[in-house]
Amino acid sequence: MGIRERYERVRDEVADVCRQAGRAPSEVRLIAVSKTVDAEGARAAHMAGACDFGENRPDQIVLKSEALPDVRWHFIGNIQSRRIPDIVRSSTLVHSLFNISHARKIDAAAEALSKVQDVLVEVNVSGEESKGGLAPGEVADFVAACAAFEHVRVRGLMTMAPQGDLAEARKCFEGLAAIRAEVGATLDADRAACFDELSMGMSEDWQEAVYAGATMVRIGRAIFSDAFE
Numbered sequence: 001m002g003i004r005e006r007y008e009r010v011r012d013e014v015a016d017v018c019r020q021a022g023r024a025p026s027e028v029r030l031i032a033v034s035k036t037v038d039a040e041g042a043r044a045a046h047m048a049g050a051c052d053f054g055e056n057r058p059d060q061i062v063l064k065s066e067a068l069p070d071v072r073w074h075f076i077g078n079i080q081s082r083r084i085p086d087i088v089r090s091s092t093l094v095h096s097l098f099n100i101s102h103a104r105k106i107d108a109a110a111e112a113l114s115k116v117q118d119v120l121v122e123v124n125v126s127g128e129e130s131k132g133g134l135a136p137g138e139v140a141d142f143v144a145a146c147a148a149f150e151h152v153r154v155r156g157l158m159t160m161a162p163q164g165d166l167a168e169a170r171k172c173f174e175g176l177a178a179i180r181a182e183v184g185a186t187l188d189a190d191r192a193a194c195f196d197e198l199s200m201g202m203s204e205d206w207q208e209a210v211y212a213g214a215t216m217v218r219i220g221r222a223i224f225s226d227a228f229e
């Protein structure tokens with residue numbers, strides 16, 4: 001199988017699992033994480049219908065978003081201050097914000113480009129030391145603090161589950177959904193209405209995420225690696 005066939009297969013599987021979970025396929029956006037392939041690889045997925053792509057390195061999101069400008073680019077990697085202007089220039093949605101000084105710099109970079117940058121707040125639901133993100137108890141204050149930034153719009157939450165145990169992954173995803181609901185209830189009506197995204201689930205565990213309410217799944221290897229068949 002090539003990228004085209006794998007993309008089509010994953011897209012169909014996501015739609016099937018949505019239906020099994022009692023959800024409409026249109027509720028879950030499939031983000032093709034193209035970090036392991038070049039712009040031509042991303043283009044092959046685009047030819048098969050992919051319109052959302054994820055990258056975790058600033059130089060790669062700059063390069064590929066210039067090669068494929070008519071799709072949505074999602075920044076899912078570690079944010080470094082000095083790369084924030086590049087990230088903001090290239091990204092439709094930044095999934096990995098959890099530092100208030102980064103929020104301030106994103107606000108400034110977005111203002112300079114006359115845009116409002118949509119972001120998700122990354123949450124370390126499982127509490128693993130190796131993972132980035134806020135502790136669950138820090139999310140409400142962080143989201144409230146972001147309201148000071150006119151050029152930053154918090155659209156929801158993102159997490160990564162512990163690897164290797166689907167039951168644990170499911171708990172983690174359900175945890176993120178619960179945090180979103182709790183924090184959403186603290187926001188005024190306008191902000192609550194757009195605080196509706198849950199970015200969770202990767203190649204190994206996206207089915208669990210769909211059942212737990214994901215609105216975006218971030219899938220790399222199942223689309224771009226022939227080792228994942």
Ligand SMILES: *Cc1c(COP(=O)(O)O)cnc(C)c1O
Pocket residue numbers: 033035056076077160201202203204218219220221222
């Ligand atoms: C690489 C990556 C993915 C995709 O992972 P796969 O296991 O290849 O599907 C999703 N989210 C983040 C944050 C990543 O870095």
